[in-house]
Amino acid sequence: MTIKKLVEQIEAKKSFLCVGLDVDLEKIPTHLLEEEDPMFAFNKAIIDSTHHLAVAYKPNTAFYEAYGLQGWRSLERTIEYLNERHPDIFTIADAKRGDIGNTSTRYAKAFFEDLQFDSVTVAPYMGKDSVEPFLAFENKITILLALTSNAGAFDFQTRSLEDQELYKQVLQxxxxWENAHNLMYVxxxxxxxxxxxxxxxVPDHFLLVPGVGAQGGDLxxxxxxxxxxxxxxxxxxSRGIIYASxxxxxxxxxxxxxxSLRTQMQQILDAR
Amino acid sequence: MTIKKLVEQIEAKKSFLCVGLDVDLEKIPTHLLEEEDPMFAFNKAIIDSTHHLAVAYKPNTAFYEAYGLQGWRSLERTIEYLNERHPDIFTIADAKRGDIGNTSTRYAKAFFEDLQFDSVTVAPYMGKDSVEPFLAFENKITILLALTSNAGAFDFQTRSLEDQELYKQVLQxxxxWENAHNLMYVxxxxxxxxxxxxxxxVPDHFLLVPGVGAQGGDLxxxxxxxxxxxxxxxxxxSRGIIYASxxxxxxxxxxxxxxSLRTQMQQILDAR
Known part of the structure; x- marks a missing residue:
C-alpha cells in the first residue's frame, strides 16, 4: 500500500487508529476456545466489529509464535482475511526483525511477499545493511524502532552519542539510507x-505510536x-480494545x- | 543446558564449532527437493555427518520463516531431531528477537519451552526490560547482540556514547541485569x-562468533x-560447511x- 492511500483512508474515516492484535488464549472469551481456530475466530470478530473505526491492524508476531505451527496458521488466516475483506486497511507485522543483509531479505520476503503485510517493524541496532533489504520493497513500509515506550528505552536509546542521543542518531x-521514503518510525x-x-x-514520515490506552490520556x-x-x-x-470485555x-x-478513541481523533482532525 | 555441560562437550570433542543451519531451498542439492520435507532432510544429513565435530547448531529462523508454515515445521523437526539424538549438543535459535516485557516473555516461551532450544539471540536496542524476560529462564542462555560482523555495525554499535562506544555500553x-549469568554475546x-x-x-562469558568461513582465516x-x-x-x-558441495x-x-575447522580448533586447544 502507498502512503497516499493510507492518508486517504485516514481522512475518509477520520481516524488514525491502529488496533493491536496481540491475542492471548488465556485472555480471550472462553467460549471461543471451542472453535477450530480460536485465535483467528477472535481476530475475525474484532476486525468485523472495528474495521470501520480503524485504519490499521498490527498483530505482534510473538503472540502467534508462542503457539507454534497453530499460531502461525492463525496469523496467516488473519492477514489473509484482512487483505481479502479490507484491502484498504494498512497492515503491520510487529515482528521487530533485523539481521545481516541476505538474512534480512528472507525476513522481508516472509512478511511482504508470503504473508502480504503492508509493513513490518525492524530494529536498528545492526545498521544500514540490515534495514535496506526491507526498504528495497516498493510500496512496502519498514517501521524502524526509534524511541520505544518501555523503561529499557533509557538504557541505550536516550544515551548521548558524541553530539546527540542514540535514537536521534537512528532517525537522522x-x-x-536507500529508499528512506519507505520508512516509518516507532x-x-x-x-x-x-x-x-x-x-x-523527520517532519514528513509517519510515526507509529504504541502505548495509548483505551483512556487515550496522551492522545x-x-x-x-x-x-x-x-x-x-x-x-x-491493543489490550484497551481487544480485551475491553x-x-x-x-x-x-x-x-x-x-x-471512543476514534471520536477523539475525529475531533482533533476536525480542529486542524 | 548448563554452561558447565557445554564446556565439557568442548573439551571432550576438542571443538568449539557451531554449524549454522541456514537452509536455502535454492542452494541445497536438487535431489533433496523430491523429499517430503527437503529442509529437514538436508539438516538431518548435515547433522548426521557433522555431529561428532560440532558442539552447537544454529538455525537462523529467517530461513525457515521465509517458507511459512512448511518452514516452521522443518524448524520444529530439526530441533526435535537434535534434542532426541544429540541432547548434549548446544542449540541456538538465531532469531534476534527483542520486545517489551510481556512480549519478550512470549518469544522466550516459544524458543525455550515450545521448541526447546538451549538459547536464543536477542537484540539489545530496547534495553533491560526487553532482555530480562529471556534471562529469567534458568539453564537457558540469552545471546545478546553486541558487535555484529556486518558493515552496518559501524552505524551505531561503534559510535561513542559519553564515555565509550555503544557496544561496550551494551556489554557493561x-x-x-538480573540473571546476567545466563548471557552470552554475539x-x-x-x-x-x-x-x-x-x-x-566480559572476561567470563561465552562469545558466539559468526563470520569465520571454511578457510578459517580469522580463527x-x-x-x-x-x-x-x-x-x-x-x-x-554456516555456508562454508553446509554448502561445501x-x-x-x-x-x-x-x-x-x-x-578442517575442528582440526584447527584442536591444535589451538592443545597448545593452551
Whole structure:
C-alpha cells in the first residue's frame, strides 16, 4: 500500500487508529476456545466489529509464535482475511526483525511477499545493511524502532552519542539510507515531550505510536507535537480494545472502545 | 543446558564449532527437493555427518520463516531431531528477537519451552526490560547482540556514547541485569582486534562468533584475544560447511569442511 492511500483512508474515516492484535488464549472469551481456530475466530470478530473505526491492524508476531505451527496458521488466516475483506486497511507485522543483509531479505520476503503485510517493524541496532533489504520493497513500509515506550528505552536509546542521543542518531542516519521514503518510525507515546525533537528530524514520515490506552490520556499531547500535514500518525491500542470485555460481548466492547478513541481523533482532525 | 555441560562437550570433542543451519531451498542439492520435507532432510544429513565435530547448531529462523508454515515445521523437526539424538549438543535459535516485557516473555516461551532450544539471540536496542524476560529462564542462555560482523555495525554499535562506544555500553550495562549469568554475546569475527577490549569487560562469558568461513582465516586471531579459562568461544560457520558441495556428496563435503575447522580448533586447544 502507498502512503497516499493510507492518508486517504485516514481522512475518509477520520481516524488514525491502529488496533493491536496481540491475542492471548488465556485472555480471550472462553467460549471461543471451542472453535477450530480460536485465535483467528477472535481476530475475525474484532476486525468485523472495528474495521470501520480503524485504519490499521498490527498483530505482534510473538503472540502467534508462542503457539507454534497453530499460531502461525492463525496469523496467516488473519492477514489473509484482512487483505481479502479490507484491502484498504494498512497492515503491520510487529515482528521487530533485523539481521545481516541476505538474512534480512528472507525476513522481508516472509512478511511482504508470503504473508502480504503492508509493513513490518525492524530494529536498528545492526545498521544500514540490515534495514535496506526491507526498504528495497516498493510500496512496502519498514517501521524502524526509534524511541520505544518501555523503561529499557533509557538504557541505550536516550544515551548521548558524541553530539546527540542514540535514537536521534537512528532517525537522522536512516534518512540517508536507500529508499528512506519507505520508512516509518516507532515512537513511544509515553514520551510525548520528545515528539517535537523527533518531528524536527523527520517532519514528513509517519510515526507509529504504541502505548495509548483505551483512556487515550496522551492522545492530545501526542497529536499536538506529532501531527504533520498528512496527519503522519498511527496510534496503536491493543489490550484497551481487544480485551475491553472478556465476555460474549467482547466484539461489541472492542468496537465501543475503538469508537471512543476514534471520536477523539475525529475531533482533533476536525480542529486542524 | 548448563554452561558447565557445554564446556565439557568442548573439551571432550576438542571443538568449539557451531554449524549454522541456514537452509536455502535454492542452494541445497536438487535431489533433496523430491523429499517430503527437503529442509529437514538436508539438516538431518548435515547433522548426521557433522555431529561428532560440532558442539552447537544454529538455525537462523529467517530461513525457515521465509517458507511459512512448511518452514516452521522443518524448524520444529530439526530441533526435535537434535534434542532426541544429540541432547548434549548446544542449540541456538538465531532469531534476534527483542520486545517489551510481556512480549519478550512470549518469544522466550516459544524458543525455550515450545521448541526447546538451549538459547536464543536477542537484540539489545530496547534495553533491560526487553532482555530480562529471556534471562529469567534458568539453564537457558540469552545471546545478546553486541558487535555484529556486518558493515552496518559501524552505524551505531561503534559510535561513542559519553564515555565509550555503544557496544561496550551494551556489554557493561547487561552485566547488571538480573540473571546476567545466563548471557552470552554475539561478537563478529571480522573484528578480532576488538576482542581484547571486549574480554576486558566480559572476561567470563561465552562469545558466539559468526563470520569465520571454511578457510578459517580469522580463527587464530579470534582465539588469541577471545579464549578464556573455560574456552568461552563458539565459532559459527554456516555456508562454508553446509554448502561445501551442492552435489550428492554434500553431507560428506560438510563433514570434511567441519573437520578442517575442528582440526584447527584442536591444535589451538592443545597448545593452551
Amino acid at each position: 542516519t536512516s534518512l540517508n 515512537v513511544g507515546a509515553t514520551k510525548a515531550e520528545y515528539l517535537a525533537d523527533i518531528r524536527a528530524i 492530545e499531547a501526542v497529536c499536538r507535537y506529532g501531527l504533520n500535514k498528512q496527519v503522519g500518525l498511527l496510534i496503536n491500542s 472478556q465476555g460474549r460481548d467482547f466484539a461489541e466492547a472492542a468496537a465501543a472502545s475503538a469508537l | 550495562t547487561s552485566l547488571n 561478537v563478529g569475527a571480522t573484528k578480532a582486534e576488538y576482542l581484547a577490549d571486549i574480554r576486558a569487560i 587464530e586471531a579470534v582465539c588469541r584475544y577471545g579464549l578464556n579459562k573455560q574456552v568461552g568461544l563458539l565459532i559459527n560457520s 551442492q552435489g550428492r556428496d554434500f553431507a560428506e563435503a560438510a563433514a570434511a569442511s567441519a573437520l
